[in-house]
Amino acid sequence: MDITLNKLFGLYLKDLKRRNKKTIDETKRFYDKDVRRTLGRKKIKEIKRLDVLNLFNKITDRAPDVANRCLSIINAVLNLAIENELLEHNVCNIKRNRETERKRYYSHDELKRIFDALKEKEKNPRNQASVSFIKLLIYTGCRVSEIRKATWGDLKDNMITLQEHKTDDKDDARVIHLNSQAMTVINKLERKKDHVRILGISTPKRLWYSIRKTTGCSDLRLHDLRHSFATMALSTKKISLPEIGNLLGHKDIKSTARYTHVMLHTSVKNAKDVGNEIFNSIN
Numbered sequence: 001m002d003i004t005l006n007k008l009f010g011l012y013l014k015d016l017k018r019r020n021k022k023t024i025d026e027t028k029r030f031y032d033k034d035v036r037r038t039l040g041r042k043k044i045k046e047i048k049r050l051d052v053l054n055l056f057n058k059i060t061d062r063a064p065d066v067a068n069r070c071l072s073i074i075n076a077v078l079n080l081a082i083e084n085e086l087l088e089h090n091v092c093n094i095k096r097n098r099e100t101e102r103k104r105y106y107s108h109d110e111l112k113r114i115f116d117a118l119k120e121k122e123k124n125p126r127n128q129a130s131v132s133f134i135k136l137l138i139y140t141g142c143r144v145s146e147i148r149k150a151t152w153g154d155l156k157d158n159m160i161t162l163q164e165h166k167t168d169d170k171d172d173a174r175v176i177h178l179n180s181q182a183m184t185v186i187n188k189l190e191r192k193k194d195h196v197r198i199l200g201i202s203t204p205k206r207l208w209y210s211i212r213k214t215t216g217c218s219d220l221r222l223h224d225l226r227h228s229f230a231t232m233a234l235s236t237k238k239i240s241l242p243e244i245g246n247l248l249g250h251k252d253i254k255s256t257a258r259y260t261h262v263m264l265h266t267s268v269k270n271a272k273d274v275g276n277e278i279f280n281s282i283n
Contacts, residue, residue, distance in 0.1 A: 003086060005047065005077060006040040012077045025145055030069045034059050039074065044081050049091040056094055064097035071096065105228040106220060113215040114138075121207060130204035132185050134211070137222060139182040141229030141248055144222055146176065148202050153194030158183055160198075174249045 009031055016024050031040075038055055039047060052074060059067035075092035082090060106114065114134075122131040136147050146162060154160045160176040178186070189198065205222070212218050230248060233239045239247075 002043050002045065003081075004041060004043055005074070006036055008044060008081055008086075009035075009040065009073075009077050012080050015080065027073055030066065031073055034066070034070050035074060044078065044087055047078075047091060049093070052091055053094055060097055065099050068096045068099065103227075104220060104224045105231045106217065106224065110215065110217050110220070111138075111228075114211060114217065117211045117215050121211065127207055128189075129199045129201045130207035132189060133199050133201065133204040134208060134222075134225070135185045136182055136199075137225040138229065139179060139185065140176055141226050141233070142176055143226065143249070144203060146174065146249070147199065148197070150176075150198045151194060152192055152196055152198055155186070155198065176249075177247065 013024060013028060016027065035055070039051060042051070052071070056067050056071050059070055071092060071094060075090060078087060078090045078092060081087035118131050118134060121127045133147055136142065137144065140147075146160075149162060150160045154162055158178045160178065162174040162176070186198065203222075208222055212220055226248065233247070
């Protein structure tokens with residue numbers, strides 16, 4: 001049976017959906033951008049290791065981490081072919097790029113410039129959804145996908161509750177706690193029926209690219225707003241690392257551990273403050 005990589009990828013997505021995997025949207029986004037129009041059109045039996053390597057190197061020149069994601073997706077799709085006896089061996093035996101953890105957070109000055117730009121952009125009514133989207137990312141630390149999926153029916157008592165799985169088990173829910181600033185953003189929007197998404201757009205990227213250009217924050221991604229939320233929250237010394245993990249929706253504390261550098265900085269300052277208190281008490 002001759003089958004293209006694109007066709008097999010469709011079956012792979014159905015398998016992910018059946019297993020309730022939460023990475024479906026991200027997987028499809030990576031595949032559609034870099035694989036679908038290249039290797040995707042080839043029949044799986046015609047794909048050579050060199051074909052995969054050439055694509056991998058091309059993506060690596062732009063974004064090494066994205067190249068790794070795409071290679072992992074192709075590898076998983078071809079493994080599915082092997083499991084279903086459509087292919088004898090996988091040609092994705094390629095060494096991944098070494099990834100360094102990205103640590104990009106906005107500064108107070110950058111945040112001020114971003115809000116000045118948002119204030120200017122919201123003068124145009126057509127920008128309301130995108131401006132609101134970006135503000136909610138800043139105020140809540142949510143993932144883009146979480147804001148995108150949220151419906152009016154998910155909103156209750158200053159919380160957005162997203163069922164991450166098909167079950168109604170509340171333990172599986174992602175609860176987003178909305179502070180007063182986030183609620184102010186939402187209250188300015190027109191309330192619609194429960195099944196309608198709160199913002200009605202999939203991403204504010206177009207407006208965000210414009211804001212990055214005007215503010216000089218060309219390397220600041222939307223996801224960096226999430227990192228910045230966590231860093232700023234920890235720096236207040238009022239919220240613990242586990243509490244930050246809860247606000248961010250982390251299931252594993254290891255995911256939150258990346259922000260320990262803030263705690264270390266705060267601990268050093270606290271140690272100095274305690275030392276000064278002791279010194280002052282005896283003098």
